[in-house]
Structures are given as structure tokens and as C-alpha cells.
Amino acid sequence: MNSARRSPIVSPKAGLVMAVLAVSVGAILVRWSNAPSSVAAFYRVLFTTLPLLPVALHRYRDQFRLIDRRDIAFATLSGIALALHFAAWFESLNWTSVAASVTLVQAQPVFVALGAWVLLRERVTRRMVAGIGIAVIGMVAMSLGDLLGGVLVGPNPLYGNALALFGAVMTAGYVLAGRSLRQRLALVPYVVIVYGACTVSLLLIVVTQGHPLTGYPPREWLVFAGLALGPGLFGHTVINWALAHLESSVVSVSLLGEPVGATILAVILLSEVPTFVTIVGGIVVLVGITFTSSASRA
Template structure:
């Protein structure tokens, strides 16, 4: 698939396809009855198996670019990705799709702060303004959902929203930890190592929690596979590829389409109509993320 991308597909078109693909993730998670950690495990594991043939054919020699430090960084990056998936998937059980996807997409805010703290990148006035606006939107959204009640916002919206923010934070750790490594290593070997570490982390958590890893019916396996092919292969893997060809700020801003797409799909497929507070707060959050991601420090 990545060979076709490199030869024929404009990066902006590939990025648009990726945004549509990741927008389906929340719906597929909601349709599944599997525990969130198990769901995340099989999504990542099946995506890894789909990527592996590319890694061990065309990109076999690229693994020589990894040294011991790179393997450690990739492992930590995969662990952060595992926590991101587990927290995000679990959040969907407790809050609305619109709130969960919007909040989990706030990772550019944490990336901006983390880059300033650890990579000595200047935040700048526009980024600081964007962060402040987005935080205000998060507070308004969470407070509004709490007051709206379970019929609109989910059974435990504050808890679910908190998990979504944790997912956003760990996504930022994933981005920051892998930034330097991604500049030196080809996309397929990179994602294979990171996805493998992510899958092993999720497997360890599932075993520690004594979660059932087998006994799922055909419907669940179809959902596992759909998560791997859609949001996994055509979503996040293509986004990683696009980072070679499109500015990271463009990618970050483009991903703001995920909350919009997921909310529309939730309305059409789950009959989940977001409350006015969720819509208003979500728009403020998206505005803040846009300012943060698009700003030049």
C-alpha cells in the first residue's frame, strides 16, 4: 500500500483519506463489546501483521538504522501509544463520541508544551493563546456534559473526558518521543517496531487484568480487523507517511477533521446527538487547537 502511495498519490489526498479512516475509529469501538484493552490490542496487533510484509521485503535493510538507544525510544513510544489507545477506547464507554474524539485530538496542545519544556522550542504568543482557548473549551465542554445528563453525554462524562485527555497527553508523548527517531528511520520499520512494542504493552496489561483474549465471535473479529485496516493501516500509518511530505502543522490541523467526521458518523450510525454545550465547547477546543497547530513560534 505504501508503495502505491509513494508512486501515485498526492500527499494531501492521502492525508484526506487518513482523516476519514481515523474518523471511523470511535464508531467501531462503540459497536464492539470487547474490553477496551483487548480491542486496542487486536487493533494494533493486526495492523502490525499487515505492515510486517513491507518491513521484511522492501525495507529490510532499514532496520540497520536502529541502535540500542533507538530501540529503547521506540519501545517507550509504543508504550505511550498503548496507553493512548486504552484510555481513548475506554473513554468512549463513559462520554459522548463528540467529546471523546475532540478531547483526544487535543494532543497538539501537549506537544507544544512538551516541545518547549524538553526540546527548547519557543511557544510564542499565538500558541499560548491557542492553548488557553482550547483549555477553556475543554472546561466548558466537560461542565456542560456533566450538567446535561447521561442521555446526552454518557453515564460518567467527567470520567470519560478525563480519560480522553489522558489519551491526548499520551499521544503527545508518542509524537515527541518519536520525533527525532522518525527523521532518521523509514516509516515502515519505524511503525513496525513501535506497533510491536505497543502490542506487547497492551498484551501485558490484558494478562495482568485477566481479560479474555479468546472466545470472541465473528462480529467482534470483523470489528478488530476493521479497526486495523481503517484507522490503523489507512489512518495512522498513512499519517506517519504523510509527515515525510507535508509540514507537521498541516497534518495536525488536518486531523481536526476527525472530531467532525466522528460526530457526524455518531449521529448517523449511533443516533447520538451531541448537546449544545458539547458542540459549543468542542468548537472552542477545535479553534484553540487550530491556532496552536498553525502558529509559527
């Protein structure tokens, strides 16, 4: 088993590069969609979850019976947080630049560290405090710098940036709620419960907002499928696979390539050039995230 893990058929590093490219496409696909953001988020999660159900019911049926109510409750809470993340982040892309939205939503390690300190009483090191402080400075620069400079990329960057940050906070909630569960539950049962709760939550958001679930042109369904296939299957699924073959620090740092990749794609495919303040603020945020993540693993 160990030799198989050390020598996979596909290079884990090559797989990780493909995964980062796949998740980088996510923001572009959201921008290409003309459907309400919550609808796009709903179908993104639904189409990612559906292929897992036959596998879960066939191979993991007995494990589902062993899951207690407390674990189901925490997995459901994790799924609700994930749904709020998707809803907020997808909507943020309607109001601010791809560069700002993707960078700010990637700040979840900062909020995980803060949440672990406040809720779980985990120790906060000086390096973590420094990383959080650096990231916050970058967030402020990205959120306010362009407004003060009079150059706007997006209809309402401040609102869009706030939604992206809320999405990052919800991702932190998703991580914290599921942290202990992954030590007790197999990956597929855990993912099915979390994604199932996420799908139902997004469905409720869509219905509450009064958006239709059908009647969209074929182009929209291709975008929905692309969101599930690219960022979902070839992105996050491959990232989870790579974690079995690479150090978590390598994977975490590699994920910081998503804002870079998404920004480059936005320039090429959307003709959206970020402002100088956004670029500098984004770099500062990424440095802060790197500091916080490395300190959390130390």
C-alpha cells in the same frame, strides 16, 4: 523522483479526504464492539502491525542491524505511550460521548507544545500560549458544562473526558519520544519497533486486567479487523503518505475533521446527539488546537 512526488497516481487531497473519513470511523467501531476496550485496542494494533513484518524483514533487515540501543529504547518508550493512548481512549468511549472523546483526544498538539517547552526547552510564542489557553477553556466547558447543565451523554462523562485527555497526553509523549527518531530511522523500521512495543504493552494490559484473548464471536473479529483496516491502513497510513505530497499544515488542519466526522457518524449510526455545550466546547477546543499547531510550525 521530484516529478513523481508532484504527480502521484492518486490525488493527495482525495487520499487525505479518504483518510479523515477512515479515522472518523474508528470511534464508531469501538462503540460497536462488545469486547473489553483493551482487547479491541490490542487487536487493532496487532492486525495493523502483522502485515508490516514481512516487508520489514525482507527489505529493511540491514537497517534494523544499524539501529543503536538508545534509539531502540526511545522507540520502545514511544510505543508504550502509544499503547496507553489507545487503552485510555478506547475506554473513554464507554463513558462519554463520541463527540467529546474524539475532540479531547485530538488535543495532543496542545500537550506536545507544553511538553516541548517543559522537557526540551523549546520556545513558546504568544500565539501558542493563546492557543493553549483557548483549548483549555474549551476542554473545561466540554468536561463540566454538561454536568452543570444536568444533561449527560454517557454513563460518566467526566471520567470519560478525563480518559480522553490522558489519551491526548500519551499521544504527545509518543510524538515527543519519536520526534528525533524519525530523522534517523526509515519509516518502516521505526513503525515496526514502535507498533511492536505498543502491541506487547497492550497485551500486558489485557492479561493484567484478566480479559480473554479468544472466544469472541465472528462479529467482534470483524470489528477488530475493521479498526486495523479503516483507521489503521486507510487512515494513518494514507496520512503518512499524504505528508510526502502536501504541506504539513494542510494535513494537520484536515485532521481536525475527525471529530466533526465522528460526531456526524455518531448521530447517524448511534443516534447520539451531542449537547449544545459539547458542540460549543468542541469548537473552542478545535480553534485552540489550530492556533497552537500553526504557531508551532511558524
